[in-house]
Amino acid sequence: MKKRVTLTFPKRTVHMPVTYRLAKDFNVAANIIRAQVAPNQIGTLVIELSGDIDELDAALEWMRSLDINVSLIGREILIDEECCVDCGLCTGVCPTQALTLDPQTFKLNFIRSRCIVCEQCIPTCPVQAISTNL
Structure with missing residues (x-):
């Protein structure tokens, strides 16, 4: 099972x-999507956790016991197709190639299952056609 979470340290x-x-104590793989961590500051980590459901739940409880705020990610990227001009600027910053241009029609394609909600595409869009649901 996989869970995307935001950790605030x-x-x-x-x-x-x-x-x-x-990894060592809970056998949970952690894929870091975005990190803002510095000494003596509040840290934020967006991470995708993979493992057995019971191990994932135990790992989340362990982090909460350390006063790490754990928030499950329910956000999604939304694209306003009426506003989008298919310029392709967002495709250049998408780390997972969830955003691509169709080579024949030059229309923007969005593959939601590849999206990690890193939000790098949002400020890149010149017509503000990309947003999140929260």
Whole structure:
């Protein structure tokens, strides 16, 4: 099973090797999607966790016990097809190729299953056709 979560670390736990502990203690693989972590600051990590459902739940509870705020990601990228001009600028910043231009029609294609909601496409869109549902 996979779960995407946002972790918010208090200043005192930023130094902890969380992804190492997830793998070693809970047999949970952690794919880091986005990270903003610095010493003596609140840290944020968007991460996709993979593993057995019971191990995932135990890992999430362990992180909560360390005062790490765990939020399940329910956001999705939305594209206003009426506003989109199919310029393709968003395809250049999409790390998973969820956004591509059809080589024959030059229309924007969005493959939702590839999207990791990194939001890099949102500020890139010149006509503000891309947003999130939250």
